[in-house]
Amino acid sequence: MIAKEFVEKCRSFLEANRIRLDEPMKLHTTFQIGGPADCLIFPASMEETERIFKLAAEYKVPFTILGNGSNVLVRDKGIRGLVIKFDRPMSRIEVDGTRIRAAAGAMLKDVSEVAATSNLTGLEFACGIPGSIGGAVFMNAGAYDGEMQDVIASVKAVDSRGEVHVFPREELQLGYRHSIFQENGEAICEVELALAAGKQSEIREKMQGFTERREAKQPLELPSAGSTFKRPEGYFAGTLIDQTGLKGLTVGGAQVSKKHAGFVVNAGEATAEDVQNLIHEVQRRVREAHGVELKPEVRIIGEA
Numbered sequence: 457m458i459a460k461e462f463v464e465k466c467r468s469f470l471e472a473n474r475i476r477l478d479e480p481m482k483l484h485t486t487f488q489i490g491g492p493a494d495c496l497i498f499p500a501s502m503e504e505t506e507r508i509f510k511l512a513a514e515y516k517v518p519f520t521i522l523g524n525g526s527n528v529l530v531r532d533k534g535i536r537g538l539v540i541k542f543d544r545p546m547s548r549i550e551v552d553g554t555r556i557r558a559a560a561g562a563m564l565k566d567v568s569e570v571a572a573t574s575n576l577t578g579l580e581f582a583c584g585i586p587g588s589i590g591g592a593v594f595m596n597a598g599a600y601d602g603e604m605q606d607v608i609a610s611v612k613a614v615d616s617r618g619e620v621h622v623f624p625r626e627e628l629q630l631g632y633r634h635s636i637f638q639e640n641g642e643a644i645c646e647v648e649l650a651l652a653a654g655k656q657s658e659i660r661e662k663m664q665g666f667t668e669r670r671e672a673k674q675p676l677e678l679p680s681a682g683s684t685f686k687r688p689e690g691y692f693a694g695t696l697i698d699q700t701g702l703k704g705l706t707v708g709g710a711q712v713s714k715k716h717a718g719f720v721v722n723a724g725e726a727t728a729e730d731v732q733n734l735i736h737e738v739q740r741r742v743r744e745a746h747g748v749e750l751k752p753e754v755r756i757i758g759e760a
């Protein structure tokens with residue numbers, strides 16, 4: 457249950473389609489899995505985000521932040537309280553010399569495209585990562601020897617009391633799939649990237665190469681949340697899982713991809729419970745075969 461007054465106050469300044477009750481989260485995750493959120497809001501600006509957080513604090517409404525939902529598994533009973541989803545309404549991208557400022561809901565592929573069009577190099581690695589720029593900072597997403605930490609200059613975020621903070625790159629505690637936001641719980645609202653001048657033909661060639669590699673290796677034809685597990689020190693999760701003979705292992709509708717063992721895919725009507733049971737089974741068998749503990753990269757949220 458969510459306070460009626462909270463919903464009414466939010467409705468007073470949000471357009472009808474930017475506040476939804478009992479919204480199925482399977483519509484908002486790339487896994488296409490997840491029960492309903494009590495209330496889902498799409499903010500359109502940082503000021504609006506501050507206002508929503510202040511109201512959530514006043515009415516003691518718990519909140520969960522989401523970007524494009526490409527690195528989460530939402531459990532089957534959904535999410536209590538408020539989900540704040542940074543999406544299209546908050547996706548402005550601005551270029552200023554070699555800097556790009558993007559609002560949290562801008563898609564990484566769109567920011568990479570703007571960089572390429574503006575002859576800016578440094579973000580080619582990100583062109584095929586299907587997340588928002590906010591989610592990419594939160595995860596310090598990376599691919600093909602590039603990571604968000606190579607290009608972030610600063611981040612503006614809003615805390616749970618609705619206060620704005622500016623974090624220069626050095627304060628972001630960026631590491632392998634880690635940023636300070638995993639501990640402080642603040643909402644990333646705007647990201648400034650520092651890129652370098654480059655040649656458009658070379659930038660596009662790189663992007664094309666990365667896209668071809670991704671399409672050849674990854675099961676992009678089925679819903680997933682990307683790599684299920686973090687890379688264990690000294691190994692590759694996908695290789696370990698493959699060597700354990702687990703490609704195609706299935707629990708309910710969840711399956712270890714036959715194309716890339718590092719991906720769990722939704723092969724048809726999978727529940728979050730199916731995915732979690734499959735994850736546990738993969739962890740158990742890899743531990744037994746190799747003595748390596750696989751840790752999920754996918755963030756598991758909501759009620760079981």
Ligand SMILES: Cc1cc2nc3c(=O)[nH]c(=O)nc-3n(C[C@H](O)[C@H](O)[C@H](O)COP(=O)(O)OP(=O)(O)OC[C@H]3O[C@@H](n4cnc5c(N)ncnc54)[C@H](O)[C@@H]3O)c2cc1C
Nearest residue numbers: 521523524525526527587588590591592597598599644682
């Ligand atoms: C097919 C496929 C391929 C992928 N390939 C890669 C890859 O090559 N490299 C890689 O690193 N990842 C990859 N991913 C995973 C995923 O795309 C990245 O982790 C991405 O950065 C997540 O962004 P998102 O907006 O979807 O975040 P979400 O999944 O919505 O959220 C992820 C986490 O970030 C938090 N979060 C999101 N937005 C904000 C915000 N504005 N403020 C504060 N917290 C926020 C959420 O609370 C959540 O804990 C892949 C996923 C898929 C489905």
